[in-house]
Amino acid sequence: MLAFAVRRILYSIPVLIVASFIIFALGSASADPLAPLREKNPPAPQNVIDAETIRLHLDQPLLQRYFSWLGGIFTGDFGPSVVSTANIGADLGDRFLVTIRLIALAMVIALILAVVIGVLTAVKQYSKFDYTATFLGFLFLAMPAFWFAILLKQAGIEFNGLVGTQAIYTIGQASVPPPQGTGAYIADIIGHMILPTISLALISYAAWSRFTRASMLEVMNSDYVRLARAKGLTRRTVMVKHGLRTALIPLTTVTALDIASIIGGAVVTENVFQWKGMGDYLVNSIRMNDVYATASWLLIAATVVIAFNLIADLLYGVLDPRIRYA
Amino acid sequence: MKRTRAAAAAAVATAAALVLAACGGGGGAGGSSGGVYGDCATDPNTCNSAAPDQLQQGGTVTLASEKNIDNWNVISSEGNTDWTGMATKPLLTYAFYTSPDLKPTLNTDLLDSADLTNPTTVTYKIKQDAVWSDGTPVTADDFAMSWKWQNTRDCPECETAGNGGYDLIQSVTGSDNGKTVTVALSQPYTDWQSLFNSAAPLFPAHIGAQQGDLNSPAGLKAAFDYFGSTVPNYSAGPFLVENWQDNVALTLVPNPKWYGATKPKLDRIVIRVITDATQEPLALQNNEVQALFPQPQVDIVNQLQNIPNVSQYQAAGLSWEHFDFNLVNPFLADKALRQALYTSVNVQDIIGKTVGQFNSDIKPLTNKMFVPGQDGYQDNLTATGQGAGNVDAAKKILTDAGYTGVGTALVAPNGQAVPTLRMRYTVGNAVRQTESELFAASAKQLGVNVEIQTTDSLGTTLSTGDYDVIVFGWIMSPAPFGGAQQLWLSTSASNYGKYVNPTVDQLINEAASSTDINAARAQLNDADKIMAEDAYVLPLYQKPTLAAVQNTLGNVRNNASLDGITYNTSEWGIRSGS
Numbered sequence: 050m051l052a053f054a055v056r057r058i059l060y061s062i063p064v065l066i067v068a069s070f071i072i073f074a075l076g077s078a079s080a081d082p083l084a085p086l087r088e089k090n091p092p093a094p095q096n097v098i099d100a101e102t103i104r105l106h107l108d109q110p111l112l113q114r115y116f117s118w119l120g121g122i123f124t125g126d127f128g129p130s131v132v133s134t135a136n137i138g139a140d141l142g143d144r145f146l147v148t149i150r151l152i153a154l155a156m157v158i159a160l161i162l163a164v165v166i167g168v169l170t171a172v173k174q175y176s177k178f179d180y181t182a183t184f185l186g187f188l189f190l191a192m193p194a195f196w197f198a199i200l201l202k203q204a205g206i207e208f209n210g211l212v213g214t215q216a217i218y219t220i221g222q223a224s225v226p227p228p229q230g231t232g233a234y235i236a237d238i239i240g241h242m243i244l245p246t247i248s249l250a251l252i253s254y255a256a257w258s259r260f261t262r263a264s265m266l267e268v269m270n271s272d273y274v275r276l277a278r279a280k281g282l283t284r285r286t287v288m289v290k291h292g293l294r295t296a297l298i299p300l301t302t303v304t305a306l307d308i309a310s311i312i313g314g315a316v317v318t319e320n321v322f323q324w325k326g327m328g329d330y331l332v333n334s335i336r337m338n339d340v341y342a343t344a345s346w347l348l349i350a351a352t353v354v355i356a357f358n359l360i361a362d363l364l365y366g367v368l369d370p371r372i373r374y375a
Numbered sequence: 376m377k378r379t380r381a382a383a384a385a386a387v388a389t390a391a392a393l394v395l396a397a398c399g400g401g402g403g404a405g406g407s408s409g410g411v412y413g414d415c416a417t418d419p420n421t422c423n424s425a426a427p428d429q430l431q432q433g434g435t436v437t438l439a440s441e442k443n444i445d446n447w448n449v450i451s452s453e454g455n456t457d458w459t460g461m462a463t464k465p466l467l468t469y470a471f472y473t474s475p476d477l478k479p480t481l482n483t484d485l486l487d488s489a490d491l492t493n494p495t496t497v498t499y500k501i502k503q504d505a506v507w508s509d510g511t512p513v514t515a516d517d518f519a520m521s522w523k524w525q526n527t528r529d530c531p532e533c534e535t536a537g538n539g540g541y542d543l544i545q546s547v548t549g550s551d552n553g554k555t556v557t558v559a560l561s562q563p564y565t566d567w568q569s570l571f572n573s574a575a576p577l578f579p580a581h582i583g584a585q586q587g588d589l590n591s592p593a594g595l596k597a598a599f600d601y602f603g604s605t606v607p608n609y610s611a612g613p614f615l616v617e618n619w620q621d622n623v624a625l626t627l628v629p630n631p632k633w634y635g636a637t638k639p640k641l642d643r644i645v646i647r648v649i650t651d652a653t654q655e656p657l658a659l660q661n662n663e664v665q666a667l668f669p670q671p672q673v674d675i676v677n678q679l680q681n682i683p684n685v686s687q688y689q690a691a692g693l694s695w696e697h698f699d700f701n702l703v704n705p706f707l708a709d710k711a712l713r714q715a716l717y718t719s720v721n722v723q724d725i726i727g728k729t730v731g732q733f734n735s736d737i738k739p740l741t742n743k744m745f746v747p748g749q750d751g752y753q754d755n756l757t758a759t760g761q762g763a764g765n766v767d768a769a770k771k772i773l774t775d776a777g778y779t780g781v782g783t784a785l786v787a788p789n790g791q792a793v794p795t796l797r798m799r800y801t802v803g804n805a806v807r808q809t810e811s812e813l814f815a816a817s818a819k820q821l822g823v824n825v826e827i828q829t830t831d832s833l834g835t836t837l838s839t840g841d842y843d844v845i846v847f848g849w850i851m852s853p854a855p856f857g858g859a860q861q862l863w864l865s866t867s868a869s870n871y872g873k874y875v876n877p878t879v880d881q882l883i884n885e886a887a888s889s890t891d892i893n894a895a896r897a898q899l900n901d902a903d904k905i906m907a908e909d910a911y912v913l914p915l916y917q918k919p920t921l922a923a924v925q926n927t928l929g930n931v932r933n934n935a936s937l938d939g940i941t942y943n944t945s946e947w948g949i950r951s952g953s
Contacts, residue, residue: 079831081832084833084834086452086834087834087835087837088834092869093536094534096531097534100532133446135445202661205661206657206660206661209661215661218663220654221647221663222623224663225437225618225620225623225645226618226626226643320651321654322654323651329650332650333650338832
């Protein structure tokens with residue numbers, strides 16, 4: 050497995066390099082980092098524009114800029130931001146932790162819900178529970194993330210009105226200034242996490258529960274499950290040890306592939322709830338025509354997607370002992 | 376049966392009333408929703424007033440900000456943004472500011488007086504007790520450092536946002552222990568009140584001197600950059616920075632060394648970064664913020680109308696929307712075509728279909744030198760017929776000038792067909808898209824085709840002249856004379872459409888260095904009339920600014936100038952009993 054993992058990592062390197070070049074070239078071609086300066090009113094003096102041209106390396110050819118950016122990444126230098134005081138690497142590090150906190154919790158909740166609801170709806174196929182869960186699943190699937198998040202905010206405000214205290218927040222990761230006392234501080238953090246986590250989790254859950262249900266149905270109707278039951282194994286043992294384990298393989302694939310869309314969903318969720326994570330950073334970088342920041346963000350996102358695909362490949366072997374890594 | 380019919384009729388009537396109410400709720404609102412802002416239209420400087428004894432001692436007010444603070448030096452090109460200006464307003468001091476009625480006003484917290492002692496000398500008398508938060512007096516040295524940064528001679532590397540007027544200063548001299556500042560100008564400067572005003576506030580020279588020799592370009596540059604990259608630990612205003620979380624919030628607490636007449640009542644002001652303005656009304660409703668100052672949009676205005684105990688007020692500001700022609704296009708070099716196109720445009724209709732949807736008080740702007748509220752504003756446009764939407768008059772202009780194919784396919788007097796004009800607007804700006812479409816529709820009636828294209832880089836499009844017609848906004852300077860030089864001189868970097876009229880240049884330059892302000896205003900209006908006749912720019916309307924607060928807040932009001940909502944934070948407070 051180790052050799053397989055190393056080989057997959059080595060395969061990923063050229064993919065990342067090509068992806069990074071495409072990202073950098075497209076970003077450079079589509080955005081003029083000096084445009085915000087030129088749009089200032091009054092217009093920025095020419096000496097300011099000249100100085101920024103040099104600082105942002107815009108006086109260099111594209112290839113030279115790309116390789117100096119790529120080389121800098123290995124030393125932790127992600128290039129100059131249009132914000133002269135900003136450090137792209139440090140900012141991305143901070144933002145990454147915020148987003149991971151949001152995504153990780155949302156994914157865990159979504160996965161637990163997806164597996165539990167998916168298995169139950171498969172086992173109780175065509176029951177009222179199955180119809181209700183199916184309806185809700187399609188409802189969440191159909192809802193645009195932005196709109197769903199706004200609905201949740203409204204619900205949170207109503208909830209606060211009902212309980213007569215501010216338990217749920219709609220903006221940010223924590224109150225400013227933070228409340229005094231450990232208990233109040235923890236409650237404040239949780240109060241800020243509830244809505245964005247639900248928003249991100251329910252949208253992911255909807256698709257995943259449908260996959261789990263379909264896989265479970267397929268497995269439960271297969272010959273080897275019937276054989277296991279015929280040999281006298283209990284329904285529970287067959288379902289958990291044989292059925293669920295096999296059904297989790299496609300879910301693993303889907304989850305790994307969905308990482309990209311979850312990060313995409315986080316862009317919307319972070320914007321609506323004003324979490325200052327990776328998504329908010331990308332939106333701001335694009336707004337400011339910050340080519341280095343945008344390219345660095347996309348490179349990290351591409352790396353995460355590739356890493357999760359690798360993890361999924363490795364998990365196949367754990368879930369299905371027949372799969373061996375050559 | 377009768378009762379059933381009556382009940383059905385009542386139900387239908389009720390449903391109809393509900394539908395009508397729902398339809399009517401969205402548009403056509405005026406600038407104010409009443410509440411604590413009920414009298415702002417008539418009394419912008421004192422509306423929502425609360426005397427100190429009506430405010431409670433303490434409390435926190437959170438204000439939503441649409442932008443992060445990337446650079447703390449508001450004099451720098453990078454730091455010269457609306458929200459950095461508003462966030463640092465409670466920390467920095469200045470000679471003049473712009474009050475909500477758009478008048479330049481002496482900062483009496485800092486100064487006893489500021490006078491033009493002769494046409495080329497300004498004398499500032501600083502209050503004896505005016506000090507920075509570390510106890511160091513505010514002196515002429517602070518004025519001198521600001522001047523040296525901006526005059527382009529002493530610090531050519533300082534990337535300032537502008538240098539209006541500072542290049543005319545020959546010397547800044549201190550006397551009376553630095554508490555009297557004498558500024559010598561090389562020529563009269565009509566806008567002398569714009570020098571050292573709130574758009575270019577004072578920074579502490581004694582802290583700047585720790586970064587380098589302020590008599591050398593390198594030292595000045597080091598200080599300039601230091602103030603840009605360092606979170607302020609100094610203040611000469613009513614508040615001090617307690618904490619800054621990048622991209623999250625700026626927390627301010629009262630400055631114990633504040634020397635101003637009004638001591639802050641609040642314990643804290645938090646300026647919370649909410650980069651998506653459409654999220655702000657819900658945050659206000661959930662009491663996570665108590666005051667907003669977003670760009671007005673239909674959705675935001677309507678949401679705010681439905682939040683109980685919240686007042687909102689839109690004030691006409693200094694920024695204004697306009698159409699511009701590019702006179703490099705040989706067809707648009709002909710005045711008759713320009714006049715006809717602008718005469719066919721119906722500005723009132725444009726307003727009704729754009730900003731009028733959330734503010735029915737907005738009127739067509741008819742002057743390019745002044746906005747309503749500024750001394751000197753007068754209607755210089757209506758007499759020309761431009762903006763009236765009079766297609767017949769527009770056709771007559773063309774016919775009289777020898778054009779043919781009027782109303783079908785316009786042909787110039789020289790026999791060449793008028794080609795399709797390219798009109799540009801900023802991508803994603805729905806208001807400007809509508810404005811462009813309405814312009815194209817009116818031009819079509821004259822036989823001129825207009826192709827609408829977006830631009831994702833307005834600055835590049837303007838500076839390269841890559842347009843025939845363009846719609847964008849200018850921010851009118853509170854200092855109109857220097858502002859006119861910057862916008863309208865043929866030699867200005869802002870002359871994107873290559874308009875040249877030596878008479879206009881002469882009038883604007885004379886107005887900017889006049890010793891008689893009334894004569895200067897008349898000269899700017901004369902220049903504006905000539906420009907209107909030349910049909911180079913068609914002003915559309917003043918863009919409003921929007922302030923919304925919970926009704927418990929006192930003295931928080933809409934200042935539509937660049938000073939913004941934070942121009943008077945020392946007066947802010949929470950009403951007693953709230």
